[in-house]
Amino acid sequence: MGDDLKTTALNDLHVGLGAKMVPFAGYSMPVQYPAGVLKEHQHTRASAGLFDVSHMGQVILRGPDVALALESLVPVSVAGLAENRQRYGFFTNDQGGIEDDLMIANRGDHLFVVVNAACKDADLAHMKSHLEPTGVSVEMIEGRALLALQGPKSEEALAKLNPAVSDMRFMDVATLTLVGVDCWVSRSGYTGEDGYEISVPEEAAQELAKALLEDELVLPIGLGARDSLRLEAGLCLYGHDIDTDTTPVAAKLQWAIQKVRRAEGERAGGFPGAETILSELQDGATQARVGLRPEGRAPMREGVALFAESEGGEAIGRVTSGGFGPTVGGPVAMGYVPSDKSEPGTVLYGELRGKRQPVQVAALPFVKPGFKR
Numbered sequence: 018m019g020d021d022l023k024t025t026a027l028n029d030l031h032v033g034l035g036a037k038m039v040p041f042a043g044y045s046m047p048v049q050y051p052a053g054v055l056k057e058h059q060h061t062r063a064s065a066g067l068f069d070v071s072h073m074g075q076v077i078l079r080g081p082d083v084a085l086a087l088e089s090l091v092p093v094s095v096a097g098l099a100e101n102r103q104r105y106g107f108f109t110n111d112q113g114g115i116e117d118d119l120m121i122a123n124r125g126d127h128l129f130v131v132v133n134a135a136c137k138d139a140d141l142a143h144m145k146s147h148l149e150p151t152g153v154s155v156e157m158i159e160g161r162a163l164l165a166l167q168g169p170k171s172e173e174a175l176a177k178l179n180p181a182v183s184d185m186r187f188m189d190v191a192t193l194t195l196v197g198v199d200c201w202v203s204r205s206g207y208t209g210e211d212g213y214e215i216s217v218p219e220e221a222a223q224e225l226a227k228a229l230l231e232d233e234l235v236l237p238i239g240l241g242a243r244d245s246l247r248l249e250a251g252l253c254l255y256g257h258d259i260d261t262d263t264t265p266v267a268a269k270l271q272w273a274i275q276k277v278r279r280a281e282g283e284r285a286g287g288f289p290g291a292e293t294i295l296s297e298l299q300d301g302a303t304q305a306r307v308g309l310r311p312e313g314r315a316p317m318r319e320g321v322a323l324f325a326e327s328e329g330g331e332a333i334g335r336v337t338s339g340g341f342g343p344t345v346g347g348p349v350a351m352g353y354v355p356s357d358k359s360e361p362g363t364v365l366y367g368e369l370r371g372k373r374q375p376v377q378v379a380a381l382p383f384v385k386p387g388f389k390r
Contacts, residue, residue, distance in 0.1 A: 025071035026162040026219040027226055034237055042134035044072040047239040054241035058343045061208060061246055062384075065168040066238035067229050073163055074137030075216055076144065078128040080153035085284075087121070087128060090147055092265065092288045094275035098123040103188045103203050105273050107265060108143060113293030114261040115268065116143065118253065122190045122203060129190070129201065131163070131214075133255045161201075162222035167212035167246070169387055170234045175213055178228060182213065187388040196225045208243070209250025210387045248349060249342045251308060251381030257319060258306060258337045258351055264290070266297035267304045267353065269381070274298065305359035308379035309336065309350040309367075316340050316348040317367045317376060323354060324366045327373050333358065336367065344384050354378070 022045045031038065036047035047069065049057065060066055078087060084095040093106040100123050108116035117136040122129040132140040137157070144155045166175055175182045178195045185191060185204040193202050198221040206212035217225050229235045244254070253259045259268045277284050280295045288294075311317045318339040322332035339350030354365065361380045366373035 023072075025069055026222040027069045027071065030223050030226055031069065031237075036237070036239060039240070041240060042072055044134065046072060047237070049239040049241045050237050052236060054239070054245065055343050057236060057238045057242035058245050060236045061168045061210065061238055061242060062344050063169070065166055065170040065174045065212075065232075065235045066208075066242070067226060067235050068165040068167065068238050068243055069162070069226075070165050070214070071162040071222070072134035074132040074134065074140060075158040075161055075163060076130040076132060076141065077156045077158060078130060078144070078148065078153055079126065079156075080148075080151070082151075083128055083153050084123070086148050086151045086153045088278070088284065089287060090144070090289065091121075092274045092278050092291070092294055093121070094277045094284070095121055095123075095128070096284070097275060097277060100125050101190050103190050103205060107259075107270065107273070108140065109265070109288055109290040109294065110261055111289050112262075113264040113290030113297070115255075115259045115263055115265060116140070116261060118255055118259060120203070120205065124190065135256060158216075160219050161216050162219050164215045164217060164222070164226060164229075165206050165212060166215065166229060166235070167206045167208040167238075168210050171210070171212040172389070174229060174232045174234045177232065178225075185213075187211075187390050196221055196228055200225070204389065207250075207252055208246040209252065209382055209384055210246070211389050244338075245340055245343060248338050248340060248351065249344050249382065249384040250386065251351065251383060253306070253351075254338055263353075264294060264297055264302055266294060267302040267306065269306045271298055301356055303356060304334070304353045305356045306337075306351060307354055307359050308361075308381040308383060309339070309352055309365075310377045310379045311339075311348045311350065311367060312375045312377070314348065315369060315374065317350045317369065317374075321350075321352075321367045321369065323352060323376070324368065324373060325358065327366050327375075332368075334365070342383055349379075349383050350376070351381070
């Protein structure tokens with residue numbers, strides 16, 4: 018493992034649990050534990066899995082009109098977000114592409130924002146340069162770990178440490194005491210299952226993780242199963258399914274753009290790339306992110322070219338994420354195709370090792386979500 022890799026507060030715990038560690042977004046992270054990716058995936062779908070997501074960036078924004086200030090960088094309604102509620106959003110660029118996706122929570126006197134690990138330095142600079150001149154302070158939080166407890170039995174496991182978690186519904190946020198320390202808890206996650214994300218002071222992170230892992234409902238889960246879970250849930254991975262060249266409409270993320278920020282809305286536009294995004298919301302995008310079900314057992318992974326015909330012609334699209342879906346029981350993928358080829362049931366062809374194999378456009382998500390509404 019390279020010396021320049023950062024480690025999380027749970028590094029010793031991962032190693033002690035026999036995790037296979039790999040470099041990811043500048044950190045040494047567990048890709049799997051001795052149970053293996055398949056078992057970890059299935060356990061999360063059936064019970065509860067504990068993920069270390071401490072590599073992600075935790076940011077606090079404070080200041081007068083902080084919600085409206087942040088709306089200048091994202092096309093979602095921040096000012097309309099109720100206190101102790103959270104929503105999904107994304108930074109856009111002047112061309113309408115996505116710079117990063119993020120979670121935004123309204124904590125009353127401040128906003129709490131969680132950004133992706135690989136983008137956090139750029140995101141911090143982006144927020145500082147645009148928001149600090151308006152009087153908003155932008156602070157990257159150091160000294161806190163971030164854990165995700167995911168799966169249908171997450172509530173049962175976490176309620177043993179604090180029964181108040183049972184009162185939370187999907188996308189609620191609260192400050193709750195766990196293992197004797199104040200934790201910032203949201204009922205959310207990125208697996209398609211019910212669950213929680215927990216920001217905990219680093220000095221208590223191991224104690225909290227161990228307390229959860231002592232419960233037979235909970236297994237430690239690595240990046241391998243995190244990827245297969247989010248893929249089955251039809252959730253985008255930044256840098257793969259969405260990037261600076263992908264618009265929210267092409268990515269099928271227009272559900273995250275509230276009416277108030279759209280054309281005719283009372284706070285329409287005012288974010289980078291608004292002209293492109295608002296016109297695509299009205300007229301559609303030329304490309305569309307779709308679910309894909311390859312025929313047979315061979316997965317179609319990122320980079321596989323997609324064709325309209327079994328022979329000849331140019332590639333019309335490509336796979337951006339793909340692998341085996343343990344819950345689905347076969348290969349699943351996501352990718353981009355022309356909008357007129359995006360209808361579920363459309364048969365396309367993916368090129369594997371020089372041969373074209375049929376792949377069918379499928380509705381997303383592949384697995385029905387289990388959120389507690």
